[in-house]
Amino acid sequence: GAVVSQHPSRVICKSGTSVKIECRSLDFQATTMFWYRQFPKQSLMLMATSNEGSKATYEQGVEKDKFLINHASLTLSTLTVTSAHPEDSSFYICSASKYDRGSYRLTEAFFGQGTRLTVV
């Protein structure tokens, strides 16, 4: 399968600071990337969908000014948690898909390794 690299895998930051998480598709061009949040023992919760070159679409309840998403190229999307607070501590995961012109569908989503964010 395709490779999606997420960095960093772990980060600890002070309350009030901002943290940037990168998601890269290493061997394919990802037209669409997804950002998820996962609390312990719970399933993944979609935060936002980003298409290359356009603004991200945020799910209901997700603050777009707090979780800044940039998808400037077909291989890189970033999630910036601004003014982080302890309640933002969580596991953040990205996934990447590409558009198949033949079937008019997005291909299977490939997940990054995840980022454990701890805000102290």
Added chain:
Amino acid sequence: KNQVEQSPQSLIILEGKNCTLQCNYTVSPFSNLRWYKQDTGRGPVSLTIMTFSENTKSNGRYTATLDADTKQSSLHITASQLSDSASYICVVSVKANNLFFGTGTRLTVIP
């Protein structure tokens, strides 16, 4: 209401034994169903992806089945290994970019 239900929530089995995980869904129109394995603190890794016309698909010791009429899928793990200990997540796609996640089954394989 979660539209993808998995059972059991957790399962403990002895190394070498087989097990079957269940996934029932209500979402429609169905596009495909995927099983993922997620190790603790890691991102999910795809095991199988099944479309409407596929009944069975294998990936090594993992075999997934799909009954689109009853909207049920199962993941059978044969000759379990300690490294199989993980969460297994069933994901149903309505459109390719609209995914519904099950809550997962936590499998623990003990020696």
